[in-house]
Amino acid sequence: MIATPDQRLDALRGPAPRMHHNARTLAALENNPRCMLRAVLDASGSDKAAIAAHTGYQAPFGQSSFALARGNVFETMVKANGCAELLRVLRETLQLTLPEVGYQDLNDVGGDGRAESRHARTTHLLTAAARGHGSDTLYDHPMLRLVVGGHPVFLEPDLVAFRVDDRFHVVEIKSFPIVDDQAAPAQVRAATTHACAYIIALRAMLAASGIGPESVSDTIVLIAPKDFTNRPTGAFVDARKQVATLTRQLERIQRIGDLVELLPEGLTFDLAADDTGRPQRPAQELAEALDQVPATYYPECLNHCEMAFYCRSRARADGSLDVLGSAVREQLGGVDTVTMALGLARGTLTPNDDQVEMAVALRHAARLRVELHNSPGAAGAAS
Numbered sequence: 092m093i094a095t096p097d098q099r100l101d102a103l104r105g106p107a108p109r110m111h112h113n114a115r116t117l118a119a120l121e122n123n124p125r126c127m128l129r130a131v132l133d134a135s136g137s138d139k140a141a142i143a144a145h146t147g148y149q150a151p152f153g154q155s156s157f158a159l160a161r162g163n164v165f166e167t168m169v170k171a172n173g174c175a176e177l178l179r180v181l182r183e184t185l186q187l188t189l190p191e192v193g194y195q196d197l198n199d200v201g202g203d204g205r206a207e208s209r210h211a212r213t214t215h216l217l218t219a220a221a222r223g224h225g226s227d228t229l230y231d232h233p234m235l236r237l238v239v240g241g242h243p244v245f246l247e248p249d250l251v252a253f254r255v256d257d258r259f260h261v262v263e264i265k266s267f268p269i270v271d272d273q274a275a276p277a278q279v280r281a282a283t284t285h286a287c288a289y290i291i292a293l294r295a296m297l298a299a300s301g302i303g304p305e306s307v308s309d310t311i312v313l314i315a316p317k318d319f320t321n322r323p324t325g326a327f328v329d330a331r332k333q334v335a336t337l338t339r340q341l342e343r344i345q346r347i348g349d350l351v352e353l354l355p356e357g358l359t360f361d362l363a364a365d366d367t368g369r370p371q372r373p374a375q376e377l378a379e380a381l382d383q384v385p386a387t388y389y390p391e392c393l394n395h396c397e398m399a400f401y402c403r404s405r406a407r408a409d410g411s412l413d414v415l416g417s418a419v420r421e422q423l424g425g426v427d428t429v430t431m432a433l434g435l436a437r438g439t440l441t442p443n444d445d446q447v448e449m450a451v452a453l454r455h456a457a458r459l460r461v462e463l464h465n466s467p468g469a470a471g472a473a474s
């Protein structure tokens with residue numbers, strides 16, 4: 092009997108409980124859209140952290156407890172007294188006209204904190220607001236839901252959605268500083284990729300009631316500490332491109348059956364855990380299974396994927412230039428591996444017609460490196 096895509100995905104995961112997507116895992120899809128290994132691990136609900144750990148490549152992943160605590164303190168301060176500080180930033184810093192403000196706390200529904208109840212309440216209030224009913228402007232911790240690969244995912248935005256000029260806007264409150272109106276691009280990108288998942292979920296929720304996507308802005312409001320103080324400031328971030336990329340990735344998950352068909356028959360990432368949850372599968376056998384699925388490692392994986400240390404080691408063993416990042420890969424057009432680049436630089440490899448210019452540049456760079464290394468200043472610095 093031919094297995095359905097869902098049965099194949101279940102077999103990939105084995106009997107372990109399915110890991111569900113969250114805003115972070117959805118955002119990671121946008122970060123490395125070409126990676127097939129990540130796509131099948133996520134679609135099968137496999138536990139990437141456990142798999143990485145069992146192969147010996149556990150990644151210290153996630154925010155430090157210090158950063159989390161700092162983030163929570165800052166968020167609480169911004170949201171205190173019905174989001175008074177947030178309103179100040181929206182009005183004074185971002186010059187938004189918010190004449191009257193109604194605040195809705197959606198952390199629970201009359202003491203009921205279940206995701207389903209909160210989602211129903213969120214849907215009711217935001218749909219009514221989109222239709223022009225009600226006077227609420229700020230919605231604290233709305234509970235959103237997306238169907239990803241046929242499985243419902245609850246997304247609890249660590250955010251406020253606010254409504255101005257008949258459009259909802261997603262607010263992300265982050266604790267990294269905005270210094271002289273600039274924030275670290277990598278941190279801004281990480282923050283906005285999470286918000287993109289919320290924008291898509293909000294649009295999906297409203298679409299179910301026949302309300303168009305234009306009712307949710309794809310400009311994100313970023314709230315963060317000003318300079319090195321605790322005083323919040325704000326900035327608009329245009330997330331159109333990221334929303335479009337993530338939307339395409341979510342559509343790709345719907346077609347995961349096409350990818351799964353390409354995998355070898357009988358492939359599984361099952362850890363064969365015993366009654367105590369301890370994996371019994373030989374680590375080498377698991378690694379061999381993982382190696383049968385193409386992965387597109389690049390250094391940014393270290394910021395968003397539990398498999399990063401494993402995939403980096405694999406890419407190094409393959410001699411892939413991807414370990415050096417996309418900028419280096421682009422610079423070394425026509426050169427496929429680190430071994431090839433070193434061979435051309437040392438003159439031990441004869442370049443083909445397409446590599447002649449690159450070989451000259453690499454040999455020149457190698458000469459400069461040797462000269463620098465042998466210069467008196469370098470010797471003095473080293474001693």
Ligand code: SF4
Pocket residue numbers: 123126127128129386387388389392393396397398399400402
């Ligand atoms: S770390 Fe590995 S599995 Fe994760 S996205 Fe990067 S290449 Fe893919």
